[in-house]
Amino acid sequence: MTHSDAAALGASGGAHGLGRLWRRASSLGLAALGVRVLAAGLAYVAQVLLARWLGPAEYGVLAFTQTLVAIAALLACLGFGHAVIRFLALYHEQGDGGLARGFLLYSGAVTLAGAAGAGVVLWAIAPLLANGPLACGCLWLAVAALPAFALGDLVEGVARSQGWTVRALAPPYVFRQAAFLGGVALAGGAGFAFDARLGMQAFTVATYAAAAGAFLLVVPSALGLFAKASPRFATKTWSKAAAPLFLTDLSQLAQQYLDVVVVGVLTSPAEAGVYFAASRIAGLLGFIQFAVGAAFGHRFARAAHEGPGALEALYSRLARNVAAIGAAAALVLAALAPPLLSLFGPGFDEARAIAPILIGAAALRLAAGPAEEALAMTDRAPLVWRANMAGAVTAAGLAVALTPHWRGLGAAWAMAAGAAFGAALLLAFASTAIRQPARAGAPHDAEEHGSRQ
Numbered sequence: 001m002t003h004s005d006a007a008a009l010g011a012s013g014g015a016h017g018l019g020r021l022w023r024r025a026s027s028l029g030l031a032a033l034g035v036r037v038l039a040a041g042l043a044y045v046a047q048v049l050l051a052r053w054l055g056p057a058e059y060g061v062l063a064f065t066q067t068l069v070a071i072a073a074l075l076a077c078l079g080f081g082h083a084v085i086r087f088l089a090l091y092h093e094q095g096d097g098g099l100a101r102g103f104l105l106y107s108g109a110v111t112l113a114g115a116a117g118a119g120v121v122l123w124a125i126a127p128l129l130a131n132g133p134l135a136c137g138c139l140w141l142a143v144a145a146l147p148a149f150a151l152g153d154l155v156e157g158v159a160r161s162q163g164w165t166v167r168a169l170a171p172p173y174v175f176r177q178a179a180f181l182g183g184v185a186l187a188g189g190a191g192f193a194f195d196a197r198l199g200m201q202a203f204t205v206a207t208y209a210a211a212a213g214a215f216l217l218v219v220p221s222a223l224g225l226f227a228k229a230s231p232r233f234a235t236k237t238w239s240k241a242a243a244p245l246f247l248t249d250l251s252q253l254a255q256q257y258l259d260v261v262v263v264g265v266l267t268s269p270a271e272a273g274v275y276f277a278a279s280r281i282a283g284l285l286g287f288i289q290f291a292v293g294a295a296f297g298h299r300f301a302r303a304a305h306e307g308p309g310a311l312e313a314l315y316s317r318l319a320r321n322v323a324a325i326g327a328a329a330a331l332v333l334a335a336l337a338p339p340l341l342s343l344f345g346p347g348f349d350e351a352r353a354i355a356p357i358l359i360g361a362a363a364l365r366l367a368a369g370p371a372e373e374a375l376a377m378t379d380r381a382p383l384v385w386r387a388n389m390a391g392a393v394t395a396a397g398l399a400v401a402l403t404p405h406w407r408g409l410g411a412a413w414a415m416a417a418g419a420a421f422g423a424a425l426l427l428a429f430a431s432t433a434i435r436q437p438a439r440a441g442a443p444h445d446a447e448e449h450g451s452r453q
Helices: 003-012 014-076 080-094 097-129 139-161 165-189 196-224 235-266 269-303 310-342 351-367 369-376 381-433
Strands: none
Touching (some): 014 097, 014 139, 014 165, 014 196, 014 235, 080 097, 080 139, 080 235, 097 196, 097 235, 139 165, 139 196, 235 269, 235 369, 235 381, 269 310, 269 351, 269 369, 310 351, 310 369, 351 369, 369 381
């Protein structure tokens, strides 16, 4: 919690202070929601135009390759993309500039090393897809985009640790999308052929530009919050905290993107393009969950240090509001799905049957979002990855079994079943764990005073 928030709680009492914290976090949530609405609109326009320019098959190749980049880049952070929210918030409260600088250096190095490893893995799986969606030669562009995409994820976490909602979300979700779409349009207008390779070239350039902009917007300001000090390192503490967060990322990615990968591998590029179009519609619900994480992730970490009941009260209120908003948004989106999908052009009609199922799955994940954030930010990340992994395993088994026979519909029903199971586990874990003594923050072991460099 910031110093002003702590003063408010101390002067006005826990209930009044919590109310003020809620109002401030809600204003950040509205800012995050506004950025995500803008980003979702821009992303939807981009997907519609790309689908019309490329057609279902090339669009499927491009979407599949970009999905691989997003998955590999998030995993490349090795959990530090979330750990940075927790540790920088903690070090800001403690006024520890040495550990803050050391954490930024170490997490950046880990992310770059992870991106290199993820690139090797992508090259290793290329032979498995030699006749499929990566046969067009897009893989090397995916590998090239990885370091910038991964560092962008890390910098987003730095901004979120201080509640800088717009600076966290605008570079990756607004600027990158605009630069990507503008690059494709300019290249196509200049006479280059509209295909997946052109799209990936524009995407790679836009990714590096967005990452550079995010770094300049966030990192100097974040460093300015701390007194100048030589970097100190608590690598064991950081790695121990990041490990379960990495497993959380892995399980969450499996739950969210497993169907996209299965469809991309087991169906034709055209069928994959149809499925991706439906998933883009359902993905519009995701900006609500992003807004919740951006506004409340660091608040959960700080509220856990306050008086008894502060964390439980914040979680309970947020869970009720998010569930109501998510249900209403899902119903509206399901009603709008047919006209929205019609904008993608000819060849995407089959997506109309797939979209409502994926919207339902997204609504289930959204309902469990506050539980996931609260558990992850209060040192209970193992519960998160266990729940998400259980849902992912359920979805994986069903997707592999159903997709060869029911194609996109089979994958969609598999994801809905996995989302329901994972959400039920998260809510059950949270209802018990949130009432237990808080464990937020980093352990204060001997290494916290680590070596100077």
